[in-house]
Amino acid sequence: MEERDLKYLKTMARQYPTIASAATEIINLQAILSLPKGTEHFMTDIHGEYEQFQHILKNGSGAIKRKIQDEFGNAFSEAEKKSIATLIYYPELKLEQVQQSEEDLEDWYSVMLYRLICVCKNASSKYTRSKVRKALPKDFAYVIEELLNGRPDVSDQEAYYNEIIHSVIRTGRAPELIIALCNLIRRLVVDHLHVVGDIFDRGPYPHMIMDSLMEHHSVDIQWGNHDVLWMGAAAGNTACIANVLRISAKYGNLNILEDGYGINLVPLARLAMTQYADDPCKCFSLDFREEEYDVRDAMLDEKMHKAISIIQFKLEGQLIEKHPEFHMEDRRLLHQMDLEKGTVVIEGVTYPLKDKCFPTIDPKNPYQLTAEENDVVERLKTAFVNCERLQKHVRFLLTKGSLYKVYNGNLLYHGCVPLNEDGTFTEVDIYGEKYSGKELYDVLEHYVRKGYYSLDKEEKKKGLDIFWFIWENKNSPVFGKQKMTTFERYFVADKKTHVEPKNPYYRLLEKEEIVNRILAEFGLHGEECHIINGHIPVESKKGESPIKCNGKLLIIDGGFSKAYQGKTGIAGYTLIYNSYGLVIAAHEPFESVEKAVQEGRDVHSHRLLVEHVVKRKTVADTDVGRSIQENIRELEKLLQAYREGAIVENA
Template sequence: MDEKELKVLRLLSHQYKNTAAAATEIINLQSIMNLPKGTEHFLTDIHGEYEQFNHVLKNGSGSVRRKIDEEFGNTISSRDKKSLATLIYYPEEKLEIVQKEEENLEDWYKISLHRLVQVIKRVSSKYTRSKVRKALPKDFAYVIEELITEKEEVQDKEAYYNEILHTIIRIGRAPQFITALSHLIQRLVIDHLHIVGDIYDRGPGPHIIMDTLCEYHSVDVQWGNHDIVWMGAASGHMACIANVVRMAARYGNLATLEDGYGINLLPLAAFSLETYGDTDCSIFAIKYNTDYNTKDLSLDTKMHKAIALIQFKLEGQLIMRHPEFHMEERMLLHRIDYEKKTVTVNGREYAMLDTDLPTVDPAHPYDLTEEEAKVMVRLQQAFMKCEKLQRHVRFLFAKGGMYKIYNGNLLYHGCVPLNPDGSFMKVEIGGKEYSGKALYDILEYYARRGYYAKEGNERISSQDMFWYIWAGPGSPVFGKEKMATFERYFVADKEAHEEKKNSYYSLLEQEEVINRILAEFGLKTQDAHIVNGHVPVEQIHGESPIKCGGKLLIIDGGFSKAYQKKTGIAGYTLVCNSRGMRLVAHEPFESAEAAIKKESDIFSDSIVVESFHTRKMVADTDTGREIKESIFYLEELLEAYREGTIIEEA
């Protein structure tokens, strides 16, 4: 035994102080290896749609209802199953209705408690008692453990359990206990959650989603381009801030910034009223939903135009700072001909819908006016000093990254940039060329430096990479030749709007290409899968999210309401348990209120992607590999105790 290994064993001996302790832990870990693997839940492209997100999280993409069906079969009616499922999803709200309407409340409590306990027994069966115990709510931990644990020593078990439930009802704790049981079922039905990018933008509640994720028991996040731009904004990068504010204005979600994050937009509002009061802002119409307060429409439209022009200026400055980005064609303000009312894009002249740009100096089109500069400084301070935003972004850094390898699958938001022949596209970053996995790694390095580095050139240069990851042609999470924001506002001709996708998207069915990507990230090509989102799958036109025979799954199906007419559904989610992988296509979600009152769930069409030949156990997972390593060192420690190399405590 070398000195390094001996040092490891000595450290381990502080935790397992003698032969008995080490042996007990070996037995415990070895038994865990033979339990079924936990259920993984994959969501992507949530885009601020917090009500649908929360519902899908509560029902585990149908996992709760499947557990109810497995447990009760035909012994209870379909209506009772729906009612029980709704109670599990929304216990507080459902109890409030029941308490007003139910004539025999005590009987309802008794039946509901019995059914909830049965469901908990089923969903907890594949976990160790220790793991279940850690998940139990503190107030009812002992009682729940008594109810779900078989007690051989109790002769009349039914009477024993009935008396526990009867007492809970008699002392007036039934509502609290039902709520605790329901939340526990939600907690146990999903072991680990993957968010494959794009929490932010378009929808009204990304801050609510982030609050939920920060409290979730086990989660990882693969950054999407919409997340990255918010992370850049939180770091104080002005071009990212302008993009974030413009997107909020475009979708009628400025309240997300003002009310959700407490970011003061008054300086921008005052500037917009003064500067754009008599300016045509019609092409900057707001895409709003039923929750939008239309009394703000005129002001928001002016703010929309004001921040868009600031954005185009800041992006032009950034592109000039970084010629290695090769994005000069994205600088369009100096290509405007005000007399002809045209703009030249990629060598072609297009008529413009609006040339009334009071803050743009044709001689120096990318310079901010003095007032614009003041507005941006105020916004920068507001973003950087927003405690809630900073907490959410630190969570994204702590739990997230550009990609994730988990249980033999590769997760990323967009694509691995490819050339038309399927080879990895080389992208120049910091004077060097990167491709494949190395491109992901270097971009993540710069993103982390852009947020955490101290003031100076390194921080500024790294922050510019946030913007490149958001919209650069070589960015894996963007995956397009250009972001045609300017053209979509100012040019009617649809040809100018085209955003050519990376070759990755035309090569998805070629197994050789997919295998090359998997091998690049160190994965076996036989059983591994790629899971990504970013580009909505248009089911309405017959497009399938399952690519390359199931090796690649694109699970963006339109969580965002802005995409649902295009996709025909309201999002895909993926569930992977010990028996296989199942893709779930969701119908549009009406509202949480409708789900409670009508006991309506999201109708979900389930597609089996893969059924495992043998049931996957903990031993087959990343956790299993870590446990194997722990067992190895514990057995070494056991041997060291027996040989006297390390002295055990009595």
């Protein structure tokens, strides 16, 4: 045995000091490998839709209902099964309703506790007792473990169960135990959550979604372009800050910044009222939801919308001039305006401007901020960088997130792998070096982390500018379009200028050789590998399918955001990957928590089978399983060292 291997095994022997302890661990790990694979839940493009996100998270895209069906089948009516499901989703609210309406509350507690225990046993069956024990709430850990596993030494198991449940009810702890069991069921039904990008923007509650994700037991996040934008704003990139504010203003969501994150917008409001007091700002009307927006704020918000948009175009123009290697000169349009004639030249064509009021733009130096604008930008930068809640959220995104992830044979990313027309990977210049494919993702992520964490000023500056590059450069993997026509959409009526051509990726994704090439680039081979993709909404109402390339590529953005639901015809796709295969759920819009609790209304979902395995997958078939198998091999080497006398037991 080599000296290096012996040294490693001696270190391992501290944890397993005897033949018996090493052999026991091998047996335990081998048993884990034979358990069914845990359920993975995929969501994408949530865009601040907190209530729908929470509900689909709670029902596991129908996984809870399937567990209830597995356990009770036709023994219970649909109404009874629906009542159990609603209780599991919203235990506190359902209990409040039941306590007001149920005549024999103790009997209801007793019946429901038995039913929840049955569902919990079913949900916990694919895990080791050790893993279930770690998930148990402290207050009821002993009681729940007894109810789940029983006592072999007690002759009358039913009497034993009854005594525990009656004692819980008699001591007034039944509601708390019911809540604990419901939380445990939800925890066990879905083992791991993947969020494939775009938590932020459009919807009103991204900050609440982030709070919820930070409490989740097991999650990873693939950054979307809107997430990277907010990360860049939190790191102090002023162009990203301006974009965040513009989008929030456009959708009537400035309260996210003011109430959710405590960002002071008074300086921006003051600038807007000073410079645009008599300007109707018709080009900057808001796309708000009437039920969630106070229309009395509209006039001020429209002026703030215009003020920050002009600041954005100036800051972006400065960045483009600073980085010619970004190849975005065609996106600098302020100097192409003729303010006297009221026109703008775009790609050699002259168009009339819809808006001719630009009091803060100096025609001789259109990208220079005025003193007042500069003061607003500096104040906003200070507010973003010093916002404790935002910084917590962004650090969580950096810790749990990345631009892509390879997990259990699937490649997850938000946008696209930039391709040329012939399907080859596009080479992209990042600070003087060329990158393509996986290397492009890796270098961009490297600079993102530098932009947030680096203490080296020059490296931090490069990283800060990369945030904005990722947000809207044509070669950004999470943008995937030739240009972002924000300026044109505000100021030019001709809709031909509004078109944002997609990367060739989106025309080539039905070609199996292209998809296989992408998978191979990230180290994946074989028929069971898939790409799981977000970013571009699938127009379900036009008959478009989220299942591409014979099931090898799955685009699961179906309009989670209400802003897209008119286009897609549904309220989002989610994906479940369990031991039996992959299933996509297409969801109808979520009405409200109140209706879910009072009337038992769930999100109606249509299931699309992507792939059903011939043999049920086990932990051995997963990345965790491969790690366990490696541990077993190391333990077997340790056993051999003990038996050959190379290492002495420490009994």
